[in-house]
Amino acid sequence: MTAEENVQRVRPDAAAIECIEVSKRYGEVTALESFTLEIAQKELVVLLGPSGCGKSTLLKIIAGLEDASEGDIYIDGALVNYVTPKNRDVAMVFQNYALYPHLRVRDNIGFPLKMRRVKREDIRTRVAEVARLVELEDHLGKYPEHLSGGQRQRVALARAMIRNPVAFLMDEPLSNLDAQLRTQTRDELLRLHRRVERTTVYVTHDQVEAMTMADRIVVMRHGRIQQVGPPQEVYRRPANAFVATFVGSPQMNLFAGRLVGAEVERRFAGSALEVGLGHVRLDAPEGTELTLGVRPEDLQVVGDGEDVVAGVVEFVESVGADAYAHVVLADGSTCIVRTPGSMVLSDGERVRLGTHPDRVHFFDTDGVRIPMAA
Amino acid sequence: MTRSVYPGSYSRPTLRRLITPRGLEGASPATTAVSYGVVVVACLVTIGPFFYLLSSSLKPDASLFQYPPVWIPSHLYWGNYAHLLFHTEFLRWVANTFLVAGVVTCAKVLFDSMAGYAFAKMRFPFRNALFVVVLMTLMIPFSAILIPLFFIVRDLHLLNTYWALILPPLANPIGIFMMRTFIEGLPSDLENAARLDGASEFAIYWRLILPLVKPGLVVLAVFTFLIQYTSFLWPLVAVSSTNLEVVTVGLAGQSSISQVDYGIYSAGALMALVPITLVFLFLQRFFIAGSLAGALKQ
Numbered sequence: 078m079t080a081e082e083n084v085q086r087v088r089p090d091a092a093a094i095e096c097i098e099v100s101k102r103y104g105e106v107t108a109l110e111s112f113t114l115e116i117a118q119k120e121l122v123v124l125l126g127p128s129g130c131g132k133s134t135l136l137k138i139i140a141g142l143e144d145a146s147e148g149d150i151y152i153d154g155a156l157v158n159y160v161t162p163k164n165r166d167v168a169m170v171f172q173n174y175a176l177y178p179h180l181r182v183r184d185n186i187g188f189p190l191k192m193r194r195v196k197r198e199d200i201r202t203r204v205a206e207v208a209r210l211v212e213l214e215d216h217l218g219k220y221p222e223h224l225s226g227g228q229r230q231r232v233a234l235a236r237a238m239i240r241n242p243v244a245f246l247m248d249e250p251l252s253n254l255d256a257q258l259r260t261q262t263r264d265e266l267l268r269l270h271r272r273v274e275r276t277t278v279y280v281t282h283d284q285v286e287a288m289t290m291a292d293r294i295v296v297m298r299h300g301r302i303q304q305v306g307p308p309q310e311v312y313r314r315p316a317n318a319f320v321a322t323f324v325g326s327p328q329m330n331l332f333a334g335r336l337v338g339a340e341v342e343r344r345f346a347g348s349a350l351e352v353g354l355g356h357v358r359l360d361a362p363e364g365t366e367l368t369l370g371v372r373p374e375d376l377q378v379v380g381d382g383e384d385v386v387a388g389v390v391e392f393v394e395s396v397g398a399d400a401y402a403h404v405v406l407a408d409g410s411t412c413i414v415r416t417p418g419s420m421v422l423s424d425g426e427r428v429r430l431g432t433h434p435d436r437v438h439f440f441d442t443d444g445v446r447i448p449m450a451a
Numbered sequence: 452m453t454r455s456v457y458p459g460s461y462s463r464p465t466l467r468r469l470i471t472p473r474g475l476e477g478a479s480p481a482t483t484a485v486s487y488g489v490v491v492v493a494c495l496v497t498i499g500p501f502f503y504l505l506s507s508s509l510k511p512d513a514s515l516f517q518y519p520p521v522w523i524p525s526h527l528y529w530g531n532y533a534h535l536l537f538h539t540e541f542l543r544w545v546a547n548t549f550l551v552a553g554v555v556t557c558a559k560v561l562f563d564s565m566a567g568y569a570f571a572k573m574r575f576p577f578r579n580a581l582f583v584v585v586l587m588t589l590m591i592p593f594s595a596i597l598i599p600l601f602f603i604v605r606d607l608h609l610l611n612t613y614w615a616l617i618l619p620p621l622a623n624p625i626g627i628f629m630m631r632t633f634i635e636g637l638p639s640d641l642e643n644a645a646r647l648d649g650a651s652e653f654a655i656y657w658r659l660i661l662p663l664v665k666p667g668l669v670v671l672a673v674f675t676f677l678i679q680y681t682s683f684l685w686p687l688v689a690v691s692s693t694n695l696e697v698v699t700v701g702l703a704g705q706s707s708i709s710q711v712d713y714g715i716y717s718a719g720a721l722m723a724l725v726p727i728t729l730v731f732l733f734l735q736r737f738f739i740a741g742s743l744a745g746a747l748k749q
Contacts, residue, residue, distance in 0.1 A: 142643050163649040175644035179662040192649035236648070 091154030093118045093244050093276035094139060094167075099148030101134050101300075108134045109300040112148070116244075121270055121277045123287040126297035127323070132280045134300075136246045139278065141165050153243045163192075168237035169246040173253065174229045176221040176236075183208075183217040186235045193240070207235045210269070227258045234269070244276035251286065263290065284324050288312065296320050318444035321370045327401055329370045329438070330412040336365045345369050345439070349406035350386035350430075357434045358450045367447060370438040373401060373415040378422070379431035388412070390426045404428060508532070508717035515713055531718035540693060541719065544701035545726060551616045551686075551697060552679035558617075559626050559675045560668050567630025568656050572642060582631070585624045593684070601688055615689040616697070620679060626671050633667030634660055669734050680727050698723045 094116040101109040109131040116122050124132035137143040139150055141162035150157050157165050168189070176185050184191075186207060187200040195203075208214050211231040221229055230250060237245055250266070251259045267290055270277055281287055287294050288308045296303040296311060296319075304316035315321035315329070322328040334347030336359065344353040345367070352369060361367065388404035391411065395418060402414045402422050414430060416422065439447040478486075502522070507515055511528045514521065535541045569575075570582050600619055601610075609615045637660065645655045661668070683699040690696065696704070702719040705712060 137643075140643075140647055142646065162643075162646045165647075167647070169644065169647050171640045171644060173638070173640055175638070175640040177641065177645075177659060188645070188650075189648035192645075192651075192654060236644075240649075 091118075092116060092151070093120070093153060094278065095149075095151035096135070096139070097149045097151070099135070099138060099145045099150065101131070101138060101143065102146045107300050109138070109145075112300070112302060114295060114302070114305065116276060116278060118276055119274045121279060121290060121292045122295060123279045123281060123291035123293070124295050124297060125281060125284060125287040125291075125324070126303075127282055130297040131300035132282075132297050133248055135297075136169070136248050136278060136280050139165075139244075140167055140169050140246055166243045167246055168240065168242040168244075169248065170230075170233045170237050170250045172249040174221075174233045176229060176232055178221055180220075181217065182213060182219050182221070182224070182232050185221065185232055186213075186217075186239055189236060189240045203239055204235075207239045210238065210272075211235045226254050227262055230254065230262060231265075234266075238273065238275075242275070244278060247277060247279045249281055250279075252281070252283070266290065284326060288324070294324075296323060298323075314446070315370075315438065316446055318368060318370065318440045321438060321440070325372060327373050327413045327415075329372050330376065331440075332369045332371075332410070332412075334367065334369060336361055336363055336367065339363060345437075348408040349388075349410055352385050352432065352434060352437060355434045359439060360448050360450075361439075361441075366442055368440040368442075368444070370440060371412075371432050371436060373413040375436035376412065376414040376430050376432050378402075378414065378416060378420070378428050381429065385432060386412075386430045388428060388430065390422050390424055390428055392424050393422050402428070404430065504717045504721055507713055508721050510714060512712055512714050528714075531712075531714040532722070534715055535719055535722065539705065540696070540701060541698075541722070543694070544696050544698045545723065547695060548680055548697040548699075548723075549726065551613065552676050554613075554617050555620050555679050556672050556675045558621055559623075560672050562621065563626030563671060564630045564634075564661060564664065564668060565656065566627040567632075567634050568660055570627065570631045571634040572637075572639070572660075573652070585627055588622075588624050589628070597684065597688065600685075604689060611690050611692050611695060613695065616686055616695070619685060619689075620675075620682070626675065629671055629674075630664070630667060633664045637663055673731060673734050676730060677727065680723075 092115045094114075096112050096114045099109060099112040100107070112131075112135060114122075124135060126132050134143060138145045139152070141157065141160060145158065152165055152167060177188065180188065183204050187204045190200045190203060204217070205214070208217055211234055213228065213231055213235060216224060216228060216232075221232065224232065230253075233250070247266075251262055254262055263286060270290075279286075279290060291308050293305060294308050294311045295305050296316075298319055304311055304320045306314075311320060311324055315324060318331060322331065332345075332347040332350055334345050334350075336343065337346045338344050341355070342353075343359070343363075344351055347369065350369075386406055388406040391403040391405050393403070393416075394401040398418045400416050400418050400420065400422070402416055403411055404414055405411050412430075414428075422428065439449065441447055506522050506524065508531050509527045509529070510521070510524045511530065514524070566585075570578065570585075604610055604615050604619065609618070641659060641663070642655050645659050650658065681699060682697070683703070686697045686700050687703070690700075693701075698719070702716060702723070705715050705719070
């Protein structure tokens with residue numbers, strides 16, 4: 078049975094993975110707090126957050142390697158709180174591969190089937206099949222130490238794939254690869270996911286990986302969900318200031334200030350910049366203290382008269398097609414502006430920056446997004 | 452130009468580089484000389500007793516205490532060896548020693564690695580407290596438990612049996628401590644991966660942990676075998692039958708109150724060294740460095 082055929086085995090009506098009010102505490106430390114999430118069949122969900130935000134802990138709880146302090150976990154419609162890891166029907170790819178060093182590649186890949194007492198002939202067939210899928214046919218006789226980082230990663234992947242689990246759990250699987258291999262392996266992973274169509278929970282702190290791979294991103298911080306949504310929604314409509322700054326590179330520029338004026342004269346006034354809201358309606362009274370956020374690509378270097386803020390270029394980072402200018406504003410704060418790579422800006426040059434009211438975000442003093450309407 | 456292999460043809464710096472041990476590159480000639488001096492003294496101190504043993508074993512009893520001592524006898528005397536081989540139960544002692552040491556070693560490697568795995572990787576109530584208790588037993592000197600142990604073995608009707616020689620050493624917890632340390636060093640992701648792959652706790656221990664701590668097992672095996680091979684006091688107390696005597700006890704029995712034959716002692720000690728050296732050389736090849744290579748991204 079091929080990986081593709083086996084997709085029909087799972088119940089189409091049940092969510093692949095469901096976490097309900099899951100919490101995890103280590104003594105006084107709370108690693109996970111009331112985590113609730115439903116992951117659909119075939120979905121690729123990325124858990125994104127800084128180190129220590131609880132994303133790997135959640136993965137281990139789903140896998141059964143850690144017990145939840147509270148809450149329920151359902152896999153393929155069945156409550157698995159008290160089910161052992163081997164009976165949860167999930168496969169995990171570890172950050173450091175966790176290959177068995179004393180076994181050859183073929184034995185590493187076939188290990189899960191051997192443990193399930195599958196016939197030797199069947200194991201051989203399945204190993205060959207999965208090895209072909211991850212392009213490891215020529216390396217089956219080697220030991221892990223004789224493989225490159227990317228090949229080891231593929232062995233770990235093949236070992237996870239061979240038993241056709243309900244879901245793959247991937248704990249930062251690309252973090253040990255160099256930049257070029259990382260991009261390449263990321264694309265391979267995505268292709269593989271589309272081919273085998275298996276639910277995948279992918280943990281990373283790299284927002285580029287999250288943006289490029291995810292069907293949905295779950296942004297986490299201090300063990301709590303900050304936002305769940307498709308990558309573009311998370312990027313375009315961040316739920317709070319943390320998401321706004323964590324997702325996106327360089328991060329969103331934030332300016333503290335207050336709402337002034339009324340009706341069409343309404344504008345945001347900060348110590349360094351003023352932005353007229355124009356037709357944008359903001360559900361907050363005049364005088365409200367808030368934070369304005371604007372992404373580097375939504376700030377432009379403009380001509381006289383149309384600026385919202387003036388500043389001096391501190392330095393420019395060129396990344397090829399684009400450049401990021403770090404501009405020091407009047408109040409001493411710094412903001413980052415994306416400019417076309419062809420635009421020449423010199424250190425110390427005075428620039429005027431502009432933006433559009435549709436492109437800015439507002440957060441209240443607690444950092445929560447304030448709804449805007451046109 | 453072909454280079455001569457004779458040292459005289461090398462330049463002084465090249466020659467110096469060739470005779471300078473690794474790690475002493477760039478050291479002054481005085482430092483190198485002192486280093487060689489220390490090594491030579493250490494070798495003499497180590498080899499000296501062995502050479503004296505060999506010399507004594509090849510001399511008749513009468514010439515053992517000549518003054519000045521004769522290190523290399525003019526005539527090799529094989530009588531001590533002949534006496535041991537043909538007039539004592541020497542081969543039986545060696546066989547007994549091998550049997551006891553072998554069984555104890557195998558059992559200890561198995562049980563200690565199991566216990567070490569449990570203490571290192573499994574979670575159970577009072578794990579740390581139990582481990583402390585195990586460690587505390589290390590602090591009790593053997594002489595303090597010799598008599599109670601004798602009574603226990605006697606009450607179990609095991610005196611004068613192989614079991615009397617085999618069972619008590621199994622309770623030595625040093626192996627558990629060693630194996631726990633070795634196994635604790637293995638990354639948890641490996642066992643977690645195996646757990647998810649469907650391996651039972653025993654399968655993880657047997658198929659994963661044991662192969663990965665092979666160097667540790669060999670260290671434990673050599674250590675245990677050596678201790679058993681040279682063990683004297685307990686075998687002396689536990690068995691009185693000559694059929695069950697081990698090498699140490701058998702050789703000690705060759706002396707009487709009035710006479711100690713050092714020639715026979717020396718020959719026995721040298722012959723007893725042969726099997727243990729062979730065992731060590733056999734196990735040495737299992738000291739494989741980097742058994743974890745390739746397991747995890749470094």
